[in-house]
Amino acid sequence: MKKLISILLVLLLTVGLFSGCGKTEEQANSNQTGEKVLKIWSFTDEIKTMSVAFREKHPDVKIEYTMIPMTNGEYQTKLKSALQSGEAPDIIALEASFVREFIESDYLEDLSDLLPIAQELKTYQFTIDMATHDGKVKAYSYQATPGAMFYRRSLAKKYFGTDDPEKIQELVSDMKKFEEAAKIVKEKSKGNTYMVASVGDFTNLFFANREKPWVVDGKLYIDPKIDELFEIAKSFRQNGYEAQANQWQEGWFAGMNDSLVDAKGNPKQVFSYFLPTWGLPYVLMPNSSPKEVKIEGSDKTKKVGKDTSGDWACIRGPMPYQWGGTWIAVVKGTKNLELAKDFVKFATLDEENLKNWALGVYTNEYLKKIDPTIGDKLSQGPGDFVSSQKVVEEIVDKFDDASTSKFLAGQNSYRSFAEAAPYISLKLLQGTDDAIQRALNDPLNNYVSGKATKEQAIKQFKEAVKNTLPDLIVE
Amino acid sequence: MEQVLKKRKHSKINKNYYGYIFTAPFIIGFLLFSLYPLVYTFYLSLTDMTLMSKSYKFIGLGNFKKLFEDRFFIQSFLNTWKIWLINFIPQIGIAMLLAVWFTSTRLKIRFVGFWRTIFYLPNILMPATIAVLFFNLFSYYGPVNQIGVRIGLFKDAVDFFRSSAWTVSIVAFIQWWMWFGTTLIIIMAGMTSISPSFYESAMVDGANSWQMFTKITLPLLRPVLVYILVTSLVGGMQMFDIPYMLTDGRGSPNGSIMTMNILMYMKFSSNKGHIGAAASVGVMIFLVTSISALVIIKLLKEKESKREIKRINRGVEGYELHG
Secondary structure: HHHHHHHHHHHHHHHHHHHHHHHHHHHHHHHHHHOOEEEEEOOOOOOHHHHHHHHHHOOOOEEEEEEEEOOOHHHHHHHHHHHOOOOOEEEEEEOOOHHHHHHHHOOEEHHHHHHHHHOOEOOHHHHHHOOOOOEEOEEEEEEEEEEEEEHHHHHHHHHHHHOOOOHHHHHHHHHHHHHHHHHHHHHHHHOEEEEEOHHHHHHHHHOOOOOOOOOOOEOOOOHHHHHHHHHHHHHHHHHOEOOOOOOOHHHHHHHHHHOOOOOOOOOOEEEEEEOOOOOOHHHHHHOOOEEEOOOOOOOEEEEOOOOOOOOOEEEEOOOOOOOOOOEEEEEEOOHHHHHHHHHHHHHHHHHHHHHHHHOOOHHHHHHHHHHHHOOOOOOOOOOOOOOOOHHHHHHOOOOOOOOHHHHOOOOOHHHHHHHHHHHOOOOOOOOOOOOOOOOHHHHHHHHHHOHHHHHHHHHHHHHHHHOOOOEEOOO | OOHHHHHHHHHHHHHHHHHHHHHHHHHHHHHHHHHHHHHHHHOOEEEEEEEEEOOOOOHHHOOHHHHHHOHHHHHHHHHHHHHHHHHHHHHHHHHHHHHHHHOOOOOOOOOOHHHHHHHHHHHHHHHHHHHHOOOOOOOOOOOOHHHHHOOOOOOOOHHHHHOOHHHHHHHHHHHHHHHHHHHHHHHHHHHOOOOOHHHHHHHHHHHHHOHHHHHHHHHHHHHHHHHHHHHHHHOOOOHHHHHHHOOOOOOOOOOOOOOHHHHEEEEEEEEOOHHHHHHHHHHHHHHHHHHHHHHHHHHHHHHHHHHHHHHHHHHHHHHHHHH
C-alpha cells in the first residue's frame, strides 16, 4: 500500500513538472498558425480596456496582458530587469512619476513618425514634451491630467457664507490665503472640520511650481518652494488644519463620504481634496457614497457614511499643478513593431477611440461582446480628460449634464480642465524626480511633527537622496 | 564459484552508484540555483553594472568602500540585528515554556495537537497579507487606535507608523508571532525524543522541575537549539517581506525598519538599478550570516565538550562519594 501511494505521488510530481512545458509548446503552436500576439505590461486596468477595444478593430490579434502594481515601485523594477534580460513585452505603460527614466534610456522605440497625427489632433504639448528626449518622441499619452481643488459646498456655505466657486477660489487663490481659510474652517467648526485630509495632499502643488528642477548640472538643487512647503506643512500639522489621514489610506477615503471618525469617536469632516482629472471619476465619485459594512457577529450589514454627491465643487485652487497620467511606449527590438505602433496610435492618437474613451462608451457589456472572458468589472466610465485638444473641444458640451457634472451640482468640470490644460508645463520633470520626492517624505514628516529641526530634516533628506541616487552630487 | 563472485562484485558496484543517482537532483539543483548565483553575486559586487545600461566594468572593491562610508548600511546592519534579537529572545523563551508544558507528563495538557496547530497557523499566512493586515490595524484611523483610546490605553490617537520605536516593535512582534509556532514544534520534537527514563530516575532522586529542566532537558536539547538558533539567524538576517510591505518599502519611518535586504533591494530598484552595489550588500549579508553561524556553532560545541568533561569528572567524584 505504501509503495503504491509513493508511486502515485512520484507520478503526480512528474506530471506537475512537465505540465509547465506543455503550455509553452501550445503557445508556440498558436504563433505558427499566424495569429499575432502582442504582449502588454501595465500597472492599471485602463490599458486592458484599451486592448479589448483594440481587438474590435483587429480580431486576429491576440493580446497577452500583464498587470503589475506600482505601489512601492514593483512595476518599474520588474520592467527594468525584464528590459535588461531581453524578456520585455512589446508594449509598456509608463506612469508620470517614472516615465522620464525610461524616455531617457535607450530601451524604447522612436515613435516620432506619429507626430504629424498628434499635431493634427492638437495633442497637448506637455504630454509630448514629457516623452521627448534628444528630439525623439518615444511615447504618447491618451490623457492629460491637470489638477484641481474639490471642496464641499455645504461646508463652504457654513464657514464662508457662500458656495460660489469663483468666490471660494478668491479665498484660496494662493497658499497664504489657503492657510488663512484653513484657520477660519477650524475655528468656526471648533476643530471638527479639517481643511485637507493630510499634508501630503498639497505637496504636489509645491513640486509643480518650483523654479528649477531637482537636478541642476548633476547636483541636487533644493528650490525655495520646498522651504515654503516645509513651513506651510508644519503650520497645518501643528495647528490641526489637517486630519493626518494619509493619501490612499482608509481615513483619506472616509473623509469623502463623511464617515471619518477620530479615535475618541467624534465625527470629523474634510473640507477639500486636491485631485486631478482622473481623481474625480476614479477616486472622489466612487468613494462619496455610503459604504456597506458588516456588523460584527451577524450577517447583516449597516451603512456607514452618507451620500455627498452633488455637494462638491471644483476650482483651480492655490496653484496650478498636474498629477499622474499614463504614457504608452513600444519596446525597442520588438518583433511586432508595426502592430505595436498601431496599438499606440489607436490608444492615444485615434479620434474615435479617444471620444469613446472620454464619453464612457466602453461599458462592461460593450467590452464583453468583444471578449467574453474579461469578467464583470472591466469598464471605462465617462469623464477621463483626454490628451487631444481637438477631441476635448468637440465633446466638452456633452458633459454639461453628465454624471460628473451632477456630482458637482451642475458645474462642468471638463470645461474647467479644458481651460487649465493648455497652461501646464512639464519642463521641470526629470527621471530622478520620483526617487527624490519619495526621499523627502520622511524628513518632511519629521519636521512637520516637530521631531526634527529644519537643518536636521534637510540633512536627512540629503542623506536619503544620496542613498537612492549614488551618482548624484549632494552638497 | 567464480561466476557467483563476479556477479556479486558487479551488483556491489551497481549499488554504489545509487547514492550518486539519488543525490544528483539535489546536487544539480544546488550547483545551479545556489552555488552559481552565489559566485556570480561575488563577481557582480566587483562591477558597476546597472539595469539601465548595457556595458559595465570592474571597479575592484569600490562598491564595498562606498558601502562602509554609507550611514544607511551601518544603520540597516544594526536594524537587522535589533529586530532579530527583539523577536528571537521572546520567541525561544515562550516556545520553550510552551514546549515544557505541552510535553510535561505531570501537567498532562489536553488537545496538544490543537494548540500546536493554532500556534503554527500564522506561519502559513502570506507575509504580504499579514503586513497589510497589521498596517490597517495600526493605521491612524485604525481599530487599535479607536479601541485603545476609548478604553483609555492611550490618551490620544498614536501615529504608529511615524514612530520608529512603535514600528520596530510591530515588526518584531509580527516576526515573533509568525515564527514561534515553528520553533515550538521543533523544540517539542527535541523534547519528546529525550528518553523518559532520565526524568523518572531524576524524580526518584527527588529533583524538582527546574532542576530537571536545567540538568536534563537543556543539555540534551542543545543540538536542537543550535539548529534553531542558526536557522533563525539566517532567516533573520534576510528579513525582507514584512518590513518591506508594512511601510513604504524604504524602511520608513526614518529608515528604522530598513533591513539589509531592503537596502539591497533599494539599490537594485533605484532609478538606474545599481546591480553591482546591490550585490555588494548581498555579499555582506552572506559574510555576516556565515560568520555569526560559525561562531554560534563553535561556541556551543566547545561549551558542550568542556561541560562533558566536567560532567564526567563530577560523575566520577559523585560515584566515589556514593561508593
